[in-house]
Amino acid sequence: MSTLRLDATDHALLALLRENARAPTSELARKLKLSRTTVQSRLARLERERVIAGYTVTVGADAEAGQVRAHVLITLEPRKSLAIETALRRIPEVRTLHSVSGPFDLIAIVASASIGELDHLIDRIGALDGVERTTSAIVLSTRIDR
Secondary structure, eight states: OOOOOOOHHHHHHHHHHHHOTTOOHHHHHHHHTSOHHHHHHHHHHHHHTTSSOOOOOOOOGGGGTTOEEEEEEEEEOTTOHHHHHHHHHTOTTEEEEEEOSSSOSEEEEEEESSHHHHHHHHHHHHTSTTEEEEEEEEOOOOSOOO
């Protein structure tokens, strides 16, 4: 299997899509100073090669203004990762789950309607079979979100 090489134009195109994945091809072409067909070809190649794995919706801050967000750092018992991941997938308040190196095994990014609900959510996560310990940090503000 060969290593995929992205050039500066591919990186610039991906950066524009991170800002607005629904941007019309003509707008992308204008910003990149390329023809529309060139941009369409690049998009097709990036999708085919799974560089672009999909398009998604990012919910605006105003829509989740009342939400309390937190990062829950999770330490697992040995060989429990798959079971914990499966259990966390069933909790809708878990928005993102990262497997990480260092003193923690997982970082769950969660959102709930109130501090009380967040407290209950963290207790639910901590009570999962195989979770050794949780440490949490409430998100005060987001400075960069790409």
